[in-house]
Amino acid sequence: MSPVSPLVQRLVRPEIQALHAYHVPDSRGFIKLDAMENPYPLPQGLRDEIATLVSAAPINLYPDPSPAALKRKIAELLSLPEGMEVLLGNGSDELIQLLALAVNQPGATLLAVEPSFVMYRMIATFIGMRYVGVPLRDDFSLDLSATLEAIRREQPALVFLAYPNNPTGNLFSADEVHQIIVASPGLVVVDEAYYAFASDSFVPHLARYPNLLVMRTFSKLGMAGLRLGFLAGSSDWLQQLDKLRLPYNVGVLPQLVAGKLLEHHEVLLAQAAQIKFDRVKLFDRLSRIAGVQVYASEANFLLFRIENATAVFNGLKQRGILIKNLNGGHPMLTDCLRVTVGAPDENDRFIAALQEIVA
Numbered sequence: 394m395s396p397v398s399p400l401v402q403r404l405v406r407p408e409i410q411a412l413h414a415y416h417v418p419d420s421r422g423f424i425k426l427d428a429m430e431n432p433y434p435l436p437q438g439l440r441d442e443i444a445t446l447v448s449a450a451p452i453n454l455y456p457d458p459s460p461a462a463l464k465r466k467i468a469e470l471l472s473l474p475e476g477m478e479v480l481l482g483n484g485s486d487e488l489i490q491l492l493a494l495a496v497n498q499p500g501a502t503l504l505a506v507e508p509s510f511v512m513y514r515m516i517a518t519f520i521g522m523r524y525v526g527v528p529l530r531d532d533f534s535l536d537l538s539a540t541l542e543a544i545r546r547e548q549p550a551l552v553f554l555a556y557p558n559n560p561t562g563n564l565f566s567a568d569e570v571h572q573i574i575v576a577s578p579g580l581v582v583v584d585e586a587y588y589a590f591a592s593d594s595f596v597p598h599l600a601r602y603p604n605l606l607v608m609r610t611f612s613k614l615g616m617a618g619l620r621l622g623f624l625a626g627s628s629d630w631l632q633q634l635d636k637l638r639l640p641y642n643v644g645v646l647p648q649l650v651a652g653k654l655l656e657h658h659e660v661l662l663a664q665a666a667q668i669k670f671d672r673v674k675l676f677d678r679l680s681r682i683a684g685v686q687v688y689a690s691e692a693n694f695l696l697f698r699i700e701n702a703t704a705v706f707n708g709l710k711q712r713g714i715l716i717k718n719l720n721g722g723h724p725m726l727t728d729c730l731r732v733t734v735g736a737p738d739e740n741d742r743f744i745a746a747l748q749e750i751v752a
């Protein structure tokens with residue numbers, strides 16, 4: 394890294410200078426099992442339809458700032474309760490930022506459990522918002538009494554709960570999440586990035602709690618490259634957040650392509666079903682390897698613990714397989730690695746390489 398010039402040093406906020414940029418490793422040539430991407434291509438017929446749509450797309454024009462038909466389609470697919478609406482984001486990462494910006498009054502706090510999705514804390518830092526992390530239990534379940542106590546003490550304006558959680562993969566107790574929503578004086582956002590692989594959702598409860606929003610993304614369902622996420626909830630909240638949204642946050646091409654893909658939602662759901670099926674097999678095979686402890690998952694990835702995790706991670710990399718090394722991050726993730734459930738041949742190669750490394 395080049396030394397920081399005095400000018401930059403004087404002007405850029407110190408907490409930004411202290412940050413490490415979100416690291417995305419070069420993955421060319423690797424079997425890529427590090428980022429929860431869907432490994433399956435689309436059927437050729439659908440690709441052709443997309444090509445036709447894209448070739449006629451008015452990319453010389455600004456996109457529709459609030460594409461009503463696309464939002465309606467999403468609301469329909471979600472069976473959104475009466476009176477609930479959606480707000481689109483450039484991935485759900487952008488929505489986390491909008492939410493934090495909206496409630497960041499002087500002294501306001503963002504609360505999340507840990508370990509969880511790192512962007513909650515990072516975005517709080519970006520915008521100069523106070524952040525409080527509440528540790529999960531050793532088995533990565535919620536520590537309900539500690540969480541309720543932190544909510545009472547900190548009075549957070551904003552709480553994020555990833556449901557299922559990333560990077561641990563488990564689904565928190567629904568009953569405990571309900572208790573957290575009820576006890577929270579601020580907004581609670583249930584982040585359902587992995588909804589397509591999970592057995593439960595808070596969408597049906599939206600109408601019940603005025604301080605609840607559900608956030609989802611299509612990234613883990615085969616559209617990571619499109620950058621499209623959304624918030625579902627009452628227009629009371631969404632209208633305010635919409636004012637903060639940069640006017641053209643979702644481009645012409647993502648709008649068109651997502652619209653087409655959602656017309657063929659069943660194709661994506663079938664891929665998700667295959668991934669869930671393969672998750673069970675992968676869990677089973679991983680847990681048979683001596684010295685490996687695998688955690689239950691309702692997402693499209695598995696977290697596992699293994700001695701000398703960083704050496705194992707590097708061994709996999711040398712064998713052309715990229716997963717995520719969580720060792721050295723959060724103390725509860727010592728010796729933990731996270732692997733995305735890939736296509737069957739990718740999972741085979743991952744398991745074979747791991748067996749070779751531990752042999």
Ligand SMILES: *Cc1c(COP(=O)(O)O)cnc(C)c1O
Pocket residue numbers: 483484485486487510555558559584586609610611612617620621622
């Ligand atoms: C991947 C992920 C997101 C972000 O997804 P986008 O690609 O920005 O839509 C949000 N929350 C969790 C828990 C995730 O794992």
